[in-house]
Every structure is written in C-alpha cells, then in structure tokens.
Amino acid sequence: MSLLxxxxxxxxxxxxxxxxxxxxLVAHERVSHNQPLYLPQLQKExxxxxxxxxxxxxxxISVSFEQDGNQETLELNIVMPDDSTKRx
Amino acid sequence: MARIIVVTSGKxxxxxxxxxxxxxxxxxxxxxxxxxxxxxxGLRNLDLIMGCERRVVYDxxxxxxxxxxxxxxxIKDKNCNMLYILPASQTRDKDALSQEGxxxxxxxxxxEFKYIICDSPAGIEKGAHLAMYYADDxxxxxxxxxxxxxxxxxxxxxxASKSKRAxxxxxPIKEYLxxxxxxxxxxxxxxxxxxNDVQEILSLHLLGVIPESKSVLNASNSGIPxxxxxxxxxxxxxxxxxxxxxxxxxxxxxxEDKKGFFGKLFGGK
Numbered sequence: 001m002s003l004l005x006x007x008x009x010x011x012x013x014x015x016x017x018x019x020x021x022x023x024x025l026v027a028h029e030r031v032s033h034n035q036p037l038y039l040p041q042l043q044k045e046x047x048x049x050x051x052x053x054x055x056x057x058x059x060x061i062s063v064s065f066e067q068d069g070n071q072e073t074l075e076l077n078i079v080m081p082d083d084s085t086k087r088x
Numbered sequence: 089m090a091r092i093i094v095v096t097s098g099k100x101x102x103x104x105x106x107x108x109x110x111x112x113x114x115x116x117x118x119x120x121x122x123x124x125x126x127x128x129x130g131l132r133n134l135d136l137i138m139g140c141e142r143r144v145v146y147d148x149x150x151x152x153x154x155x156x157x158x159x160x161x162x163i164k165d166k167n168c169n170m171l172y173i174l175p176a177s178q179t180r181d182k183d184a185l186s187q188e189g190x191x192x193x194x195x196x197x198x199x200e201f202k203y204i205i206c207d208s209p210a211g212i213e214k215g216a217h218l219a220m221y222y223a224d225d226x227x228x229x230x231x232x233x234x235x236x237x238x239x240x241x242x243x244x245x246x247x248a249s250k251s252k253r254a255x256x257x258x259x260p261i262k263e264y265l266x267x268x269x270x271x272x273x274x275x276x277x278x279x280x281x282x283x284n285d286v287q288e289i290l291s292l293h294l295l296g297v298i299p300e301s302k303s304v305l306n307a308s309n310s311g312i313p314x315x316x317x318x319x320x321x322x323x324x325x326x327x328x329x330x331x332x333x334x335x336x337x338x339x340x341x342x343x344e345d346k347k348g349f350f351g352k353l354f355g356g357k
Contacts (some may be wrong), residue, residue, distance in 0.1 A: 013278025
C-alpha cells in the first residue's frame with residue numbers, strides 16, 4: 001500500500017465500475033444470444049393460453065433455454081396465484 | 089495453402105484498418121507473400137492507410153463480377169514487393185458481395201499467397217459476416233472501453249457460430265485479442281480497464297497490446313503502415329504481434345507504466 005493508494009480508496013474507480021458492468025452484461029448477453037429466436041413468441045402465446053384458464057400476470061411465466069453439450073433443455077415455469085382455482 | 093486472417097471488432101474506429109495494414113506489412117516484410125483485402129464496400133479506407141489510393145483501378149467487386157482479373161485488381165505495395173492490396177469498391181454497396189464470389193476470390197488468392205488478411209467493416213452486417221466466414225484465424229481488435237469490449241464479445245459469438253469452420257464442424261477459428269489504444273498511465277489511475285480486466289471478460293488469448301500513440305495518426309497521414317515506423321511504440325507493438333503470431337516468444341510490452349520520479353516515490357509496486 002503506497003501513500004497515494006491511501007487517498008484513492010474512497011470509492012471504486014471508474015475502471016472497476018466498467019469491469020463490473022461488463023461482466024454482468026456479457027454474461028447476460030451470452031445466454032440470450034444462444035437462445036432460439038422463437039422463444040419470446042412462444043412465451044407470449046403460452047401466456048395467452050394460460051390466461052384463458054388461470055388469472056396470472058405476465059411476469060408469472062418464464063421460459064428458459066439451456067444448452068449443455070448436445071442436450072438442449074427448454075424449461076417452462078409458471079407461478080400460480082394463491083387461489084388458482086378461482087375462474088374469471 | 090494460405091492462412092486466412094480476419095481483422096474484426098464489431099465496433100467501428102477501434103483500429104481494424106490500421107491493424108490490417110500493419111500486420112499485412114509485417115508478415116510481408118518477413119518474406120511471406122501476403123494479400124490484404126478491404127471488405128468495407130462503399131466506405132473503403134485501406135487504400136488510404138496503405139498509401140495506394142491513387143493506384144486503384146479495379147476493385148474486389150470487379151473481380152467477383154468477372155469484370156477484371158485478380159492480377160489486374162491487386163495493387164503491389166510500394167514499400168514491399170511481397171505485399172498486395174485488394175481494394176473495396178467505393179461506388180457499390182455491400183450487397184454486391186456474395187458468399188460464393190468471396191469464396192472464389194479467396195480460393196484463387198490461396199494458391200499464390202501465404203497469408204490473406206481480411207479487413208472487416210464495422211458492424212455485424214453482410215460485409216463483416218463475409219470477411220470472417222472463410223477465416224482460419226481472427227484478430228479481435230478491442231479498445232479498453234465498455235462499448236468496444238461488449239461488441240468484441242458479440243463478435244466472438246458470431247465467429248463461433250456463423251463461420252464456414254463452424255458450419256462444417258471443423259476446428260473452430262483461432263481467436264486472438266489485440267488490445268489497442270492502451271494507456272498504462274490511465275490504467276494505473278483506475279481510469280481505464282486493464283489488459284487483465286479485458287482478458288478476464290473476453291477469455292481470449294492476448295496477442296499483443298498496442299499503446300495509444302501519436303505515431304498512428306502520423307502514419308495514416310502519410311499513408312505508410314505504422315509498423316514501418318520502427319522507432320515508434322505502436323510500430324514496435326505491431327512487430328511484436330507479428331512475431332508472436334509466427335510462433336516467436338516475445339514478452340509483452342507497453343502494459344506497464346514507465347514510472348517517473350513521483351511514480352517511484354508514491355507507487356506501491
């Protein structure tokens with residue numbers, strides 16, 4: 001630790017901020033670029049079908065796509081409302 | 089059989105053409121017959137950087153369309169007789185490039201040249217796609233700056249999935265990082281991403297760091313690839329890069345700040 005470092009430690013440097021922002025962004029973009037192009041449309045249509053039967057809001061459904069070697073997994077997650085039996 | 093190198097980045101203005109000109113000249117100066125192709129149809133600039141803008145008669149598109157032979161379009165460099173330049177067309181747009189046409193030209197060049205450097209346009213459109221499609225090696229030129237690093241990462245994804253090698257399930261394109269416009273002083277002050285930061289984010293093999301240098305503008309002003317300015321830091325950085333690419337073991341330079349008196353007094357390490 002040098003004398004100068006002592007005065008410099010008040011907040012993260014802009015380079016450190018850049019690195020952190022890039023690491024988050026790049027990780028996110030790598031995932032989304034590997035996804036099939038039909039994914040957003042699939043998610044939208046599934047939501048429409050589910051909303052016919054159950055009152056869920058649009059954040060309640062998530063579709064994710066993962067690739068592990070030769071195996072591709074499509075994962076569908078729907079969060080049901082507390083009273084899922086209630087029809088409208 | 090030639091080795092095809094694409095010089096790419098995604099982002100514009102990071103130093104692709106400067107790098108293409110320097111690397112091509114460096115390889116040719118070492119006795120390897122080299123061709124450098126400008127893929128930036130409609131916005132050609134390699135001819136200016138190489139100082140042959142007044143000798144352009146036919147271009148890449150003319151050759152693809154069969155309006156001129158390769159030997160008519162290739163311009164022999166004035167500084168090195170092992171180096172030839174194939175300029176882009178200035179009047180057509182990038183749709184004039186076809187995958188088949190580019191493939192044919194590269195195949196013909198491969199018979200005569202040892203190295204073919206493809207100077208990619210910025211962006212991820214057709215010109216950029218075709219510049220990297222047939223490549224064996226990719227030189228990813230990146231600046232230590234957020235938008236450039238992000239675009240380089242995007243480009244790496246495209247190199248891995250949309251090249252001929254990827255389509256044919258062959259060994260993937262070899263990717264190298266060239267970090268340009270680097271300022272060790274600013275890195276030290278915490279104002280610029282360090283070479284380690286960029287490598288960590290992109291996970292790329294570092295071929296070399298090119299320091300921010302006045303010599304680059306001076307070289308482009310006079311139309312002489314900066315690698316010929318042997319006294320300049322950028323020129324030496326490119327010479328090192330060529331040597332490393334050819335398998336020589338050269339320690340990295342231009343990464344550390346040359347400390348002045350005050351730096352020695354206050355600097356920790």
